[in-house]
Amino acid sequence: MSLNKVATLLNQPAQTLGYTNPLGLSRMFSIVTEGLTRKFNAFTAVNHLSLEISEGEVFGLLGPNGAGKTTTLRMLACLISPTEGSATIAGYDIRSEPLKVRQSVGILTENPSLYERLTAYENMDFFAEAYGLTESSERHSRIKELLEFFELWDRRNDKVATFSKGMKQKLAIVRATVHNPPILFLDEPTAGLDPESAKEIRDLMASLSQHEKRTILLCTHHLEDAEKLCNRVTIMSKGKTVIIGTPEELREETTGQPTIHIILRAINKKIIDAIERSGHAKTVTTNAADSSLAVTVDDAKTATPEIIRSIVHAEGSILSVNILRPSLEEAYLKLIREDPK
Amino acid sequence: MTLRKVWLVFRKDWLEIRRNWQILMPIVAVPIFVSVLLPTVIVLLPNLTPSTAVSAQNLESIMKNLPSNVLNEISTFTAQQALIYLLTLYFLAPLFLVIPVMASSVIASDSFAGEKERKTLEALLATPLSDAELFIGKVLVAFIPAVIITFASFAVYSTMVDVLALPLFSGKILLPNTIWMIMIFGLSPILSLTSIGLTVTISAKVKGFREAQQISVILLAPILALVFGQVSGTLFLGPSILLALTGAFALVDLLVFYAGVKAFKREEILSKPT
Numbered sequence: 001m002s003l004n005k006v007a008t009l010l011n012q013p014a015q016t017l018g019y020t021n022p023l024g025l026s027r028m029f030s031i032v033t034e035g036l037t038r039k040f041n042a043f044t045a046v047n048h049l050s051l052e053i054s055e056g057e058v059f060g061l062l063g064p065n066g067a068g069k070t071t072t073l074r075m076l077a078c079l080i081s082p083t084e085g086s087a088t089i090a091g092y093d094i095r096s097e098p099l100k101v102r103q104s105v106g107i108l109t110e111n112p113s114l115y116e117r118l119t120a121y122e123n124m125d126f127f128a129e130a131y132g133l134t135e136s137s138e139r140h141s142r143i144k145e146l147l148e149f150f151e152l153w154d155r156r157n158d159k160v161a162t163f164s165k166g167m168k169q170k171l172a173i174v175r176a177t178v179h180n181p182p183i184l185f186l187d188e189p190t191a192g193l194d195p196e197s198a199k200e201i202r203d204l205m206a207s208l209s210q211h212e213k214r215t216i217l218l219c220t221h222h223l224e225d226a227e228k229l230c231n232r233v234t235i236m237s238k239g240k241t242v243i244i245g246t247p248e249e250l251r252e253e254t255t256g257q258p259t260i261h262i263i264l265r266a267i268n269k270k271i272i273d274a275i276e277r278s279g280h281a282k283t284v285t286t287n288a289a290d291s292s293l294a295v296t297v298d299d300a301k302t303a304t305p306e307i308i309r310s311i312v313h314a315e316g317s318i319l320s321v322n323i324l325r326p327s328l329e330e331a332y333l334k335l336i337r338e339d340p341k
Numbered sequence: 342m343t344l345r346k347v348w349l350v351f352r353k354d355w356l357e358i359r360r361n362w363q364i365l366m367p368i369v370a371v372p373i374f375v376s377v378l379l380p381t382v383i384v385l386l387p388n389l390t391p392s393t394a395v396s397a398q399n400l401e402s403i404m405k406n407l408p409s410n411v412l413n414e415i416s417t418f419t420a421q422q423a424l425i426y427l428l429t430l431y432f433l434a435p436l437f438l439v440i441p442v443m444a445s446s447v448i449a450s451d452s453f454a455g456e457k458e459r460k461t462l463e464a465l466l467a468t469p470l471s472d473a474e475l476f477i478g479k480v481l482v483a484f485i486p487a488v489i490i491t492f493a494s495f496a497v498y499s500t501m502v503d504v505l506a507l508p509l510f511s512g513k514i515l516l517p518n519t520i521w522m523i524m525i526f527g528l529s530p531i532l533s534l535t536s537i538g539l540t541v542t543i544s545a546k547v548k549g550f551r552e553a554q555q556i557s558v559i560l561l562a563p564i565l566a567l568v569f570g571q572v573s574g575t576l577f578l579g580p581s582i583l584l585a586l587t588g589a590f591a592l593v594d595l596l597v598f599y600a601g602v603k604a605f606k607r608e609e610i611l612s613k614p615t
Binding site for chain 1: 345346349352353356357360361459460461462463464465466467468469470471607608611612
C-alpha cells in the first residue's frame with residue numbers, strides 16, 4: 001500500500017455524525033478521564049485513572065494481561081460504566097451522553113466481532129447504517145473505498161466465516177472507521193496480522209493521526225507499534241497507571257543515562273584518562289577483548305562530539321561510535337517488574 | 342428510538358437466521374407436524390383402520406365435560422363425525438398457541454445470549470443504537486417469523502381439515518370459524534409477544550444460548566396447561582374466554598416490554614463472564 005493510497009483514502013473530513021462541540025469551545029482534549037475506577041465486586045480492574053489526550057494524538061495503553069486496558073476502553077466506549085470517576089469523549093460525558101459518545105467513536109474490540117454468516121459487505125453495511133450513514137449510496141461508496149484499500153473488495157460477497165484471521169482483523173478495522181469517527185479506540189489492531197498487513201495498519205493509523213487529526217487510543221502488547229506510532233504512552237499494571245510519557249521519556253526515566261559505545265583500534269590509559277577529563281563521562285567501562293569502551297553520559301547529543309574529540313587528541317583510532325538507547329520494551333519490562341504490587 | 346434502526350437490527354438478524362438451519366429447523370418442523378400430520382392422522386386413520394374407529398362409549402366419556410353449545414353443534418353427527426369435529430376444531434386448537442411460542446423460542450433465546458457466545462455482542466453494543474432499538478429489534482426478529490408461520494400453519498391446517506373432512510360432512514366447511522379467528526389473529530400473536538419479550542430479557546441476562554432456552558421452556562407451561570385443560574374438559578376456550586385472555590395478555594405485554602427495556606442494561610451484559 002502506498003502512502004498516496006492512504007492520503008487518497010483519508011482525503012475527506014472527519015465524519016460529523018452528531019459530533020458537534022456542545023459548548024462551541026475549541027477542544028484541546030479529545031479524551032479526558034479523572035479518577036476513572038471500575039470495580040468488579042472486590043476486584044478493582046481500573047484504579048483512579050486520570051488521562052488527558054489531545055486531538056490528533058496517538059496514545060498507547062500498555063500493560064500485561066489483566067492490567068485494565070480493555071476495561072478502560074470499555075468504559076470510555078460506554079460499554080460498561082465506571083464505579084467512580086468521570087470521563088468525557090469528544091466533549092461528551094460518558095455517563096450522561098452515551099449515545100453521542102458512541103457516535104463519536106470507532107472501536108476495534110479484542111475479538112473481530114463480525115457476523116460470520118453475513119458477507120463482508122453485509123457486515124459493513126449494517127454497521128455503517130447503525131453508525132448513522134443513512135444514505136445507501138453514501139454507505140456503498142465508503143465501504144467500497146475502505147474494502148478496496150484493504151484489498152478485500154473482491155471478497156465482499158463472501159461470508160466472513162471463510163476469511164482468515166488477518167482478513168477478519170482488517171474487516172474489523174474497516175468497521176471501526178466506516179463512519180469516519182474523530183476518535184478511534186483500537187484494541188490490539190495488529191494482532192494476528194502478517195508483517196506486511198501490520199505495517200499497512202500502522203501506516204493507516206499514522207495517517208489518521210497526522211493528516212486527519214483523529215485521536216487514537218491504542219491498547220497493545222506490541223511495543224513496536226507503540227514505539228512507532230504513539231506520541232505518548234502509559235503503562236498500566238493491576239489497574240493503575242505506572243507511568244505516562246513519550247516513549248523517549250519512558251526509556252530515559254526507566255533506564256537512566258544513555259551509553260556511548262566506541263570501538264577503537266587499541267585502548268590505552270592515555271585515551272581513558274582523556275575521556276574522563278572531558279567532563280562528560282559518568283562512567284567508563286572497557287572491554288579489552290574487542291577494544292571497546294562503554295561511556296555513560298547525561299546527554300548523548302552534547303557529550304558524544306566532546307568525547308570523540310578527546311579520544312582523537314589522545315591519538316586514539318576510532319573504528320565505530322554508537323549511541324545505545326534502551327528500547328521501549330526494555331523500559332516496559334523494567335517498569336512492570338519493578339511495580340511493587 | 343427510531344423505527345428505521347429497529348428495522349435495521351431486524352434485517353441483520355433475519356439475514357443471519359435465514360442462513361442457519363439449526364434455528365430454522367424447529368421453526369418449520371413444529372408447524373408441519375401440527376398443521377399437516379395431525380389433521381391427516383385424525384381424519385384419515387379411522388377410515389383406514391377400522392379398529393381405531395370410535396365407539397359410542399368412547400365418545401360419551403369425551404363429551405361428558407363439553408359445554409352445551411358444543412354438544413348442540415354435534416348433536417346430529419355420527420360418532421365418527423363428532424370425534425373428528427371435536428378433535429380438529431376444539432382439542433387441537435390450543436396447539437396453535439404453542440406454534441408461535443416454540444417457533445420464536447430458539448430465535449429469542451439466541452438474540453443476545455447467542456451473540457455473546459459468538460463474541461459479536463461487544464461491537465453491536467458499541468454502536469449508537471439505543472437499548473430500546475436493540476431490544477425491540479431482537480423481539481421483532483423472533484415475533485414476525487413466528488406470527489407468519491402461525492398464520493401460514495392455520496391456512497394449511499384449515500385447508501387440510503376442510504379437504505379431508507369434506508366427504509364426511511357432506512360438503513360442510515368446518516374452518517375457519519369465530520373461535521379460531523380470535524385465537525389465531527388475537528390471542529396467539531399477543532401470547533407469543535409475552536413469551537418473546539420475556540425470553541429476550543432472559544437472553545440478555547444469562548451467559549449463553551442453552552441457559553436462555555432452558556429457562557424459556559418454562560414459559561410453555563401455562564400454554565400447555567391450556568391445551569390439557571381443553572382436552573380434559575376442565576377449560577373450554579370459547580370466544581369470550583379467548584377475548585378476555587387476549588385483552589389480559591395485551592396488558593401483560595405492555596408490562597413485559599416496559600420492564601424488558603428498563604431491565605436491558607448493556608453494562609450488565611458485558612460485565613458477566615462467559
